Amino acid sequence: MHKSAPFHSCLLMLLVLLVSFSKAQNSCKLAFSGRVLDYDTHQPLQGAIVRVHDINITNTTDTSGYFIIQHLCAGNHSISISHIGCTTISEHIHFKKNMYHVFELPHLANQLQEVVVSGFKKTQVGQLQQDIREQALEMSRGTTLGEALSKITGVTVLQTGTNIFKPVINGLHSNRVLIINNGIRQEGQQWGSEHAPEIDPYIANKLTVIKGASSIQYGGDAIGGVVLVEPKLLPNAVGKYAELNTAVFRNNRMGVLSGFWQQHLKRQPFSYRVQATIKRGGNARTPNYWLANSGLAEANLSVAAAYQMKNSGHDFFYSLFNTKIGIFSGSHIGNVTDMLQAINVGEPPEYIKKEGFSYVINRPYQQVRHHLFKHKYYQILPNKSRINVVSALQYNSRDEFDTKRFASSSNNPQLSLQLFSASTEMNWEHKLLRKTKSNWGVTASYQQNSYQYRYFIPNYQSMNAAIFFIEKYQWQKWQVEAGIRHDIKWLSAITSNTGKIYKNQLFRGTNGTVGLNYTHSDVWQSSLHIGTAWRSPHINELFSDGLHHGAARIEKGNSQLQPERAYSLALGSQLQTNHWQLSVGLFTKSIQNFIYLNPVYPPELTIRGAFPTFAYTQTNALLYGLDANSEWQINHHLSLLTKLSLLRAKNTTTNEWLIAMPSDRLEQAIKYHFSDAGKWKEPYIQLAILHVWKQHRIPASGNIPFIQPDGTTKWLADYANPPEAYFLLNAEASITHQGRKNKQVIGLVINNLSNTVYKDYLNSFRYFAHEMGTNIALKVKFPFQL
Amino acid sequence: MKMQQTQKTVLSILCAGMLFTACKKEATSANEEELITTIKIVLSHPTTKAPIDSFIFKDADGIGGNAPSKFDTIRLQTNTSYLCNVYFLNESVSPADNITEEIKEEGADHQLYFTTTAATLNIDSLNTDANNLPLGLTSRWVTQAASNGTTTVTLKHKPGIKASGDLISKGETDIEIAFPTIIR
Numbered sequence: 001m002h003k004s005a006p007f008h009s010c011l012l013m014l015l016v017l018l019v020s021f022s023k024a025q026n027s028c029k030l031a032f033s034g035r036v037l038d039y040d041t042h043q044p045l046q047g048a049i050v051r052v053h054d055i056n057i058t059n060t061t062d063t064s065g066y067f068i069i070q071h072l073c074a075g076n077h078s079i080s081i082s083h084i085g086c087t088t089i090s091e092h093i094h095f096k097k098n099m100y101h102v103f104e105l106p107h108l109a110n111q112l113q114e115v116v117v118s119g120f121k122k123t124q125v126g127q128l129q130q131d132i133r134e135q136a137l138e139m140s141r142g143t144t145l146g147e148a149l150s151k152i153t154g155v156t157v158l159q160t161g162t163n164i165f166k167p168v169i170n171g172l173h174s175n176r177v178l179i180i181n182n183g184i185r186q187e188g189q190q191w192g193s194e195h196a197p198e199i200d201p202y203i204a205n206k207l208t209v210i211k212g213a214s215s216i217q218y219g220g221d222a223i224g225g226v227v228l229v230e231p232k233l234l235p236n237a238v239g240k241y242a243e244l245n246t247a248v249f250r251n252n253r254m255g256v257l258s259g260f261w262q263q264h265l266k267r268q269p270f271s272y273r274v275q276a277t278i279k280r281g282g283n284a285r286t287p288n289y290w291l292a293n294s295g296l297a298e299a300n301l302s303v304a305a306a307y308q309m310k311n312s313g314h315d316f317f318y319s320l321f322n323t324k325i326g327i328f329s330g331s332h333i334g335n336v337t338d339m340l341q342a343i344n345v346g347e348p349p350e351y352i353k354k355e356g357f358s359y360v361i362n363r364p365y366q367q368v369r370h371h372l373f374k375h376k377y378y379q380i381l382p383n384k385s386r387i388n389v390v391s392a393l394q395y396n397s398r399d400e401f402d403t404k405r406f407a408s409s410s411n412n413p414q415l416s417l418q419l420f421s422a423s424t425e426m427n428w429e430h431k432l433l434r435k436t437k438s439n440w441g442v443t444a445s446y447q448q449n450s451y452q453y454r455y456f457i458p459n460y461q462s463m464n465a466a467i468f469f470i471e472k473y474q475w476q477k478w479q480v481e482a483g484i485r486h487d488i489k490w491l492s493a494i495t496s497n498t499g500k501i502y503k504n505q506l507f508r509g510t511n512g513t514v515g516l517n518y519t520h521s522d523v524w525q526s527s528l529h530i531g532t533a534w535r536s537p538h539i540n541e542l543f544s545d546g547l548h549h550g551a552a553r554i555e556k557g558n559s560q561l562q563p564e565r566a567y568s569l570a571l572g573s574q575l576q577t578n579h580w581q582l583s584v585g586l587f588t589k590s591i592q593n594f595i596y597l598n599p600v601y602p603p604e605l606t607i608r609g610a611f612p613t614f615a616y617t618q619t620n621a622l623l624y625g626l627d628a629n630s631e632w633q634i635n636h637h638l639s640l641l642t643k644l645s646l647l648r649a650k651n652t653t654t655n656e657w658l659i660a661m662p663s664d665r666l667e668q669a670i671k672y673h674f675s676d677a678g679k680w681k682e683p684y685i686q687l688a689i690l691h692v693w694k695q696h697r698i699p700a701s702g703n704i705p706f707i708q709p710d711g712t713t714k715w716l717a718d719y720a721n722p723p724e725a726y727f728l729l730n731a732e733a734s735i736t737h738q739g740r741k742n743k744q745v746i747g748l749v750i751n752n753l754s755n756t757v758y759k760d761y762l763n764s765f766r767y768f769a770h771e772m773g774t775n776i777a778l779k780v781k782f783p784f785q786l
Numbered sequence: 787m788k789m790q791q792t793q794k795t796v797l798s799i800l801c802a803g804m805l806f807t808a809c810k811k812e813a814t815s816a817n818e819e820e821l822i823t824t825i826k827i828v829l830s831h832p833t834t835k836a837p838i839d840s841f842i843f844k845d846a847d848g849i850g851g852n853a854p855s856k857f858d859t860i861r862l863q864t865n866t867s868y869l870c871n872v873y874f875l876n877e878s879v880s881p882a883d884n885i886t887e888e889i890k891e892e893g894a895d896h897q898l899y900f901t902t903t904a905a906t907l908n909i910d911s912l913n914t915d916a917n918n919l920p921l922g923l924t925s926r927w928v929t930q931a932a933s934n935g936t937t938t939v940t941l942k943h944k945p946g947i948k949a950s951g952d953l954i955s956k957g958e959t960d961i962e963i964a965f966p967t968i969i970r
Contacts, residue, residue: 332958333958334943334958334960334962335962338959341955349956351947405888406888406891406892406895407892407945408888408892409820412819414818414820453819454818455850498847545850545851546848547849554849556850604849604850605845605853605854606854607822607823607825607843607845607854608849608959608960608962611849
C-alpha cells in the first residue's frame with residue numbers, strides 16, 4: 001500500500017504541469033461549418049442534427065446539407081451528427097481555428113436489429129444502466145468479456161486465475177446475471193464460478209449492463225442484472241468493408257488476431273458478415289514468479305446474414321466459441337491439508353514457481369465449446385405494428401481435465417457436460433393508444449443436459465414457457481414503462497449415471513416492473529425503478545453432491561429449495577453540463593429465499609481426509625449500495641474521471657454479512673487530450689489509480705476449524721482472511737491515424753504499471769498465488785473500406 | 787423466381803444449422819475414472835508372511851453421496867513386529883479394480899507417508915521405487931508398550947518432482963486417512 005504514495009505525488013505534479021501548459025489558449029470566437037452528405041449517394045442530407053456535446057449547442061443542416069456553429073472555444077469538442085435513418089457519427093475534434101468539415105453518414109443498418117428500431121430492449125425506462133463502446137471498447141480489445149465489463153462502475157469480476165473472468169453486477173453473478181448475446185439468452189454452464197461466459201467480445205460493438213433486478217423480455221433469473229452483447233449492425237448500403245484487429249500482451253506473451261469481412265450485395269437486399277478471432281497466450285507472470293500452466297488458446301467464428309424485403313426480413317446469426325484454458329498447477333490441491341499448506345506459504349511451492357514461461361497447456365485444463373444459432377423473422381403489418389419471431393439453438397460442451405493419477409490413465413476428461421438448448425420467442429410491437437408503445441410476447445424453451453464421468457450435476461431436461469406485456473408511455477417530461485411477465489419452468493428426467501432418479505420439479509413465478517424517467521432540464525435527468533423478480537433454484541443448487549475442486553469443500557444440493565424472490569428499488573440521477581458530467585445510482589435489493597452455501601457440521605469424511613461441507617440453504621438477504629461516475633472537464637485538454645462503487649450485503653436472518661461480496665472500490669483517472677497534428681488525431685494519455693478496499697464484511701463464523709495459539713479452536717467461514725487492500729496504477733494512451741480512406745486506431749494499455757504484488761478477494765486462486773504483474777498491451781485496429 | 791430461390795437457400799441453411807447443432811451424443815453411463823474407494827492395510831508376520839489382521843477404509847461411491855461404509859480402528863499387539871502391505875482398490879466397479887499395481891508401476895511419481903501419534907509404534911523400512919526413493923507399499927511396523935493414537939496414511943502424487951528427502955507437504959494428496967490406533 002505504501003508503495004503508491006509516490007505515484008499520488010507524481011500524478012499531482014503531472015496535473016499541475018498540464019494545467020499550466022494548457023492554460024494559454026482561450027478564445028471562443030471560432031466557427032465550425034460543414035456539410036452532411038449521404039455516404040452512398042453523396043446527396044446532401046437536409047435536417048441532419050449537428051451537436052456539440054460539451055457545450056450543448058445544436059444546429060440542423062439546410063436543404064443543401066450545410067450547417068454552421070459559431071462561438072466555439074478553442075480546444076477539443078465532442079461532435080455528433082445524426083439523421084433519421086442513418087447511423088449517428090461521433091467525432092472528437094480539436095479546434096485551433098475556424099473549421100470546415102464534410103461528414104458522410106452511412107445508412108442505418110437494418111430493421112432487423114430490434115435494439116435500434118423498437119427501443120424496447122435498449123432503453124429500459126428507469127433502470128440504472130451503463131455501456132462500453134467506441135474508445136472504451138477499443139481499449140478493452142483482446143481481453144475477456146468479463147474483464148471488459150469490469151470497466152463499468154458496479155461491475156466486478158469473479159476470477160479463477162488469470163484467464164477465467166465472470167461478471168459480477170452489484171455483488172450478484174452466475175445464475176443471477178443474464179447474458180444476452182445478440183438478442184439471445186446465452187445458455188452456458190453458468191453454475192460454477194470457474195465457468196466464464198462463452199462469448200467472444202470481438203463480436204460486440206457495444207456492451208451494456210442493466211443493473212436492475214428484473215427483465216421482462218428476457219425472463220426471470222436476472223435478479224442481479226442483464227448484460228447485453230450487441231454486435232455491429234449489418235450494412236444497409238451496397239459496399240464491402242473489412243476490419244482487422246490485433247492485440248499483443250507482454251505479460252503472458254499473448255497474441256490476438258480478430259477480423260471480419262462484411263458486404264451488402266448489389267442486386268439483392270442481402271448483407272452478411274464473417275468474423276473470426278484467434279487468441280494464444282502462455283503462462284502469466286506475477287511480479288515474482290511465473291504461474292505454471294496458465295496459458296490459453298481460443299478460436300472463434302461467427303457468421304451473420306440478413307435478407308431484407310419491403311415489410312419483412314430474415315436475420316441469421318451463428319457463432320462458435322472454442323477455448324482451451326490451462327488451470328494454474330499450483331491451484332490443484334488434493335485435500336484440506338494441501339489447501340492449508342498452500343495458504344500458510346501464501347505462494348506456490350518452489351517446484352511450481354521455478355517453471356518458467358511456456359505456451360504448453362497441460363492438465364489440469366478446461367475445454368469449452370459453444371455453438372449458437374439464431375434466426376429472426378420480422379413482419380411489419382399494415383397497421384404499422386410489427387411481429388418478430390426469434391428462434392435459437394445452442395449447444396454447449398464443457399470438458400474438465402484434471403491431473404491424471406497415473407501416466408497410464410485414459411486421456412478422458414474427469415468431468416464432461418453437454419447442454420443443448422432450443423428456444424423460440426414471438427413478440428408483437430404495436431401502439432395500443434396514440435402515446436403508448438406496447439410489446440407483448442410469448443416464449444418457450446427446452447433444455448437438455450447430460451454428463452459423463454464424475455458426478456456434479458445430474459442429467460436433466462427442462463422446459464420453460466412465458467408470456468409478457470410491456471407498455472411505455474410518454475407524457476411531457478415523464479416517461480413511464482411498466483411490464484409484467486409470468487414464467488413456468490419444469491425440470492424432469494433428472495437422473496444420475498449410477499441410476500439415481502430424482503423428483504421432477506415445477507416452478508412458476510411473476511416478474512413486474514415500473515420505471516419512471518423525469519427530465520428536469522436539458523442537463524438533468526432522474527429515474528426511479530421498482531421491480532420484483534424471481535429465480536427458480538438452479539440444477540446445481542438442487543442436486544449437486546460432491547467435491548468442489550479448488551475450493552476444497554463438499555457442496556450439497558437441496559431438492560426442497562423454493563424460488564428466490566427479489567424486490568428492488570433503484571434511484572438514479574444524471575447531470576451533464578459543459579464541464580461536468582455526473583451520474584449517481586442508489587440501489588437496494590431485498591431477496592427472499594436467497595440461496596447460498598451454508599456451512600454445516602461435521603465435515604464430511606472421505607478417502608482424502610475430512611472436507612468442510614456446505615449445503616445450499618435459503619435465507620433472506622438485503623443488498624444496497626451506490627455507484628457513481630463523474631467526469632470533470634478541467635479545460636479543453638484535461639479531464640478528471642472518478643468512479644466509485646459501494647456495496648453492502650447482509651444475511652438478514654442471521655444478521656451476518658454475506659460471504660464473497662466485492663469490497664468497495666474507487667478509481668480516479670486523469671486524462672490529457674493533445675491537439676491533433678495533421679493526420680494524427682485524437683491523441684490522449686490517461687493515468688488511473690484503482691483503490692480496492694479490504695473486505696472486512698465477512699461472516700464472523702463458519703465450519704472451518706482453526707487451532708489458535710492458546711489451543712482453542714476457532715470456527716471460521718473461509719480458509720483464509722480476505723486479502724489486504726491494494727492500489728493499482730494503470731495507464732493508457734491512444735492515437736488515431738487518418739489515412740486517405742480509413743482511420744487506424746492505435747492503443748497502448750498498461751495494467752499494474754508499478755508491478756504491485758497483490759491478491760484480490762474475488763479471485764478463487766488467491767489462496768495459491770498472487771495476481772498478474774505489469775502487463776503492457778498494444779492494440780491496433782485497421783479498417784478497410786473497399 | 788429469384789426470390790423463391792433465396793428462400794430455399796435460407797431454409798436449407800436453417801435446416802443445416804439445426805442438424806449441426808442438434809447432432810449430439812446420447813448420454814452414456816460412464817462414471818468417474820481412477821476412483822479409489824478403498825484402502826486396505828494388511829499386517830502379516832515378518833518372516834512367515836502369514837496374514838495376521840487387516841484394516842479397511844471404504845467409501846464405495848467416492849467423495850460425496852453416501853458416508854464411508856467401513857472405517858476400521860487399527861488394533862495392534864504390544865511388542866510385536868509386523869510386515870505391512872497397503873492396497874488401494876476401486877470397488878465402485880465390478881470386478882473391483884486393483885489400483886495398487888498402477889502405483890507400483892509408476893512408483894517414481896507416488897509416495898506413501900505414515901505418520902502416527904501412538905508413542906509406541908514405529909513405522910520404517912518402506913519399500914522403494916525404481917529410483918531407490920521410498921514408495922511405502924510395504925513397510926515394517928514395530929510396537930512396544932501399550933498406547934493409543936492415530937496413524938495417518940497419506941498417498942502423495944508427485945509426477946516428475948519426487949526427490950529424496952521430500953517433506954509430506956510436497957505434491958498433491960490423493961489419499962489421507964487417519965486411522966484410530968490402539969496398541970494393547
